[in-house]
Amino acid sequence: MNSFFLSLLFLSLLFMTSLSEGQGKKWKGEGTTPNLESIVIGRCYEYTRIVNPSVGEKNCSELWEAFKNAFIKKDPCNILPTDYELFINLSLHTIPPNKSLFWENNQLLVNSFSGRTRRYTALGDTLFGFFADLLNWCGQATSPGLDYDSCPTTEECENNAVDSFWRMASITYAQHSSGVIHVLLNGSAEGGAYPVKGFFADYEIPNLQKDKISKIVIWVVDDIEGPDGDSCGIHTVKILEDRLKTLGYDVTCTDDYKPVMFLLCVDHPDHSKCAFSSSAPAAQRGPISSDRGGSWNKLMFVTFVGLLFRSALVY
């Protein structure tokens, strides 16, 4: 009898703890990134002192305050893009013409390809994008603190702190882009390379400044191991091309843009898509375990020919 009641007590305790754990988190999404303030202030200094000093001096503490005030002490489901207006005004800087790179479904690839402004300046390479890239945050209505426990997902509410930030940042980025605009799309993405509802479609295209833009260049690149889904001229890419042409832009589109292909190939060097054609000499030389092969043989051959030539001369 005793052991029965003990087990019942034990089981109900277990049940209660699991219940309370499930009920502990307010939202379904991950909480604010730990040490958020230190990270973003550090990033601000890193960007302005090292990555892109041409933007001049920015007051990094002031930037953090403006950013924070956009969403603290508010209902985390009621944050609007315009709440970040002051932050954007303080962190704005010019984006060099012909360097803008828009993208969908290939964030890490774009990050690698843009080379932190060396090749292109994607949104994540601007001060305002660099500041918040890959981070998470939200507040709460009842206190000035950040919620490190959980944050609302897009499904729970659209007007959350993070999504509204990126809407504002995307709008701003598009408005300040000029010259030749580039868009990198993932041909293997589920649902198509160009999401008809997405940041590029809903916040960037509508905010491009037509009079400042000379051309829009679309690149469609498939994952190396991925399915060959969309390409230029078909499906969603055609929808995008038509939309941009209707808006009056000069549009070109390229499949398998080579520089990006090479970058993808770094992780798949033995894939057939990444094989060098046989006329590329340098690629042919395989591993050498301290053998004298290569140039030694060449030296012998040249010496031999030289000797032959000399003997021919003598005769």
Place this chain on the structure above:
Amino acid sequence: DKDCPKIWESLKQAFIYKNPCNITTEDYQPLMELASHPIPCNKSLFWSKTNDLVHRYTKSNHNFLTLEDTLLGYMADRVSWCGDPSAPGINYESCPKRTECESNPISVFWKMASKMFAEAACGVVQVMLNGSIEAGAFRSSSIFGSIEISNLNPDKVSAVQIWLMHDIGGPQSESCSGYSIRRLKDTLEERNLKFTCEENHRPVQLLQCVNNPDHADCRLCSSKT
């Protein structure tokens, strides 16, 4: 879990208010201890005269770690510091170059960090060298030659794999059978370290081709042209 503010304090204490030409390895000992972390075997990637390429590589391919991808190297990369006996103790205006004095805070830091990085290496280690420079791919006066090689532990390191890279369209100043590479081989074998050499390691060459997509050496089979 690392205590970042404490790590900053120990870095600061290493050089603040001190004569910037008189920094010792002891000054950095507390920092080195706080910030060091183990490195998985077969992942250490050393380099000499390939700064840009090697770091583009580790950024794209997370299978390898250079010193600059460890916590210590990451924090210090591209920044500099030096102290001064007079207030405020940190000199924001100028710092001694290596030619002015060798025991300056930056040189001593990188020498120590390189030594520790080499000591921590295990399994197969990789080295990316530049086969397009006239002075030779391997120089005993480089950090790799003068500090890292001698601090590799033959009991932990099973082999040293050289990736000798040539610039795309650049001079092939040296090959795996070249003069300085043979010297490197001898040095390693003297220390009981197995040596292999590969020219133009494919994944890295593919990365070089990102910047030279139309070069003859970068022609892909699958290319439509």
